[in-house]
Amino acid sequence: VLTRxxxxxxxxxxxxxxxxxxxxxxxxxxxxxxxxxxxxxxVHALMHYAFSGGAGVAPVPWCRLPNLVLLxxxxxxIALHLRTRRTVxxxxxxxxxxxxxxxxxxxxxxxxxxxAMAGMAAAVYAAxxxxxxxxxxxxxxxxxxxxxxxxxxxxxxxxxxxxxxVPAIPLPAWA
Numbered sequence: 767v768l769t770r771x772x773x774x775x776x777x778x779x780x781x782x783x784x785x786x787x788x789x790x791x792x793x794x795x796x797x798x799x800x801x802x803x804x805x806x807x808x809v810h811a812l813m814h815y816a817f818s819g820g821a822g823v824a825p826v827p828w829c830r831l832p833n834l835v836l837l838x839x840x841x842x843x844i845a846l847h848l849r850t851r852r853t854v855x856x857x858x859x860x861x862x863x864x865x866x867x868x869x870x871x872x873x874x875x876x877x878x879x880x881x882a883m884a885g886m887a888a889a890v891y892a893a894x895x896x897x898x899x900x901x902x903x904x905x906x907x908x909x910x911x912x913x914x915x916x917x918x919x920x921x922x923x924x925x926x927x928x929x930x931x932v933p934a935i936p937l938p939a940w941a
Contacts, residue, residue: 767830774826780804781877782829785811786822806878809924813881836880837873843887847894847938882924886931889917890938897939 774782784803788811791797801808817832818824824831841860848856863869872879892913895901901910918935921928 767834768827770827770830772826774829777804777877778829781806781810782814782823784808785814785818788812788815789820789822804878806925807882807923809881809885809920810878830874833873833877833880836884837869839884840880840887843884843891847887847891850891850894850898879925882921882928885917885920885924886928887917889914889921889935892917893935894938 780803784801787800788794788797791800798808801811813832814823814829815821818829823829841863844863845857845860848859853859872883892910896907896910896914901907914935918928918932921931
């Protein structure tokens with residue numbers, strides 16, 4: 767990623783333009799209402815706006831780095847969740863996700879998918895920890911509940927299709 771200097775292409779152009787538009791928007795509300803670039807919510811543009819320090823989008827190749835960082839975060843959350851489920855070699859099992867071709871497509875080309883996927887991975891991990899009977903303290907449970915809610919909110923604001931997964935969130939806590 768860091769050695770590729772090709773300028774933005776395919777769906778990077780309109781979604782990066784959305785992040786640039788935030789710099790000149792009269793208000794956040796106005797920017798949200800004008801957010802009609804595509805089916806994705808505002809999370810991808812907000813992530814790039816924040817990552818660039820308010821410039822809209824970081825220059826190439828740095829603008830492509832957040833998706834790889836989010837891919838690593840998703841794999842780490844999967845491994846942590848598997849570890850709480852007492853899976854043998856949880857990190858090795860989680861890393862086998864890299865063998866699935868769709869993972870690379872989502873991490874590299876489906877730009878708007880990774881922030882939402884990271885939010886959902888955080889929600890599933892937190893829900894699983896909530897179901898862990900060894901987890902002490904009500905303060906920690908409140909934090910995990912907040913992480914579950916924030917992860918679901920991030921996922922839904924990133925890609926509305928994650929709404930279909932919301933009814934399954936309690937399953938890791940119950941299992």
